[in-house]
Amino acid sequence: MRGMIDEITAALGANGLILRGGFLFPDDEGGPDGASGEPAKSVLLVGQAGAAPWPHFLRWRGQQPQAIADPLDTWSREVIGEVAQEFGARVVSPSDKPYLPFQQWAVRAEGLRPSPLGILMHPQYGLWHAYRGALLFEDEITLPEFRETIHLCDTCVDKPCLKSCPVAAYSTDGFAYQACLAHVRGANGEPCRAGGCLDRNACPYGAQYRYPPEVQAFHMAAFAGP
Structure with missing residues (x-):
């Protein structure tokens, strides 16, 4: 079984993805x-660390054709497929x-907990990681159990992720989706459109995995829509 896991890891790694x-x-x-x-009896989650x-x-x-819809999802589905x-x-x-329930699966697979932004906080990657798909097996595929780690948000006193957004889109009350969307689309939203969410970028953890500005701009454009 270890050999199969290694082979899957290598196959995913050819496209920058990880188990x-x-x-x-x-x-x-x-x-x-x-x-x-x-x-299915087993699920293996597939994602990325950094960009x-x-x-x-x-x-x-x-x-691909320029007009292709949801290109990143399409690419992920193709290569993981x-x-x-x-x-x-x-x-x-x-x-x-x-x-x-991908978020619930992620919690079960890696033992992560959400940050104040809702993104799962990883002890190494911080907020700069993602889940791109999953492999469902009808056989039992076992992996080593995750090791319990500290939740970094518990050690963060200042919570800069809740103080950097000019419209306070994130708070202890949740995510103000419409306020965020209006700001990103508006005249004052260029910093977010060009460089990504200011709250997410304010998090001090996993900074070496932070997505480059062009990657963050791609995701923000998808969020903002046409």
């Missing part, structure tokens, strides 16, 4: 359908409908 842990579905829970339609997939995505993007086919798994994505 983000996994777990077995309990018998009384049952998983989503696997590749053949039988309930490692970006160059691979850009090369692919340059070969190739790995799924090679290893007899079914690929699912966070954007698939009906939505699957």
Whole structure:
């Protein structure tokens, strides 16, 4: 089994992706359908740390029609799907409908907890990581259990992530989506459009994994819409 995990890791790494842990579905829970339609017994999460997939995505993007919808989701589904086919798994994505509980799966797979921004805080990557898909297996695929780590937000006294947004989009009351969207689209939203969320960038953890400005601008453009 260790050999298979190593092979999956290598296959994902060819596109800058990484294995983000996994777990077995309990018998009384049952998983989503696997590749053949039988309930999956195991799930392995796939994602990224920092912006490692970006160059691979850009090369692919340059070969696609300009009008393609949701290009990053499409690329992720395609490259993870190739790995799924090679290893007899079914690929699912966070954007698939009906939505699957990816955030809950991530908590179970890696033991992470949400930051005040809602993004899961990673002990190494900070807020600069993402989940791009998952591999569902109808066999039991086991990984070493995660080690319990400190939740970095518990050690952060100043909480700069709640003080840097000019419209206070994030607070202890949650995310003010409409206020954020209006600001990003408005005349004063250029810093956010060009360099990403100011609250997220204010977090001191995982700074070496921070997405470059062009990557953050890409995600912000997707958030803001046409």
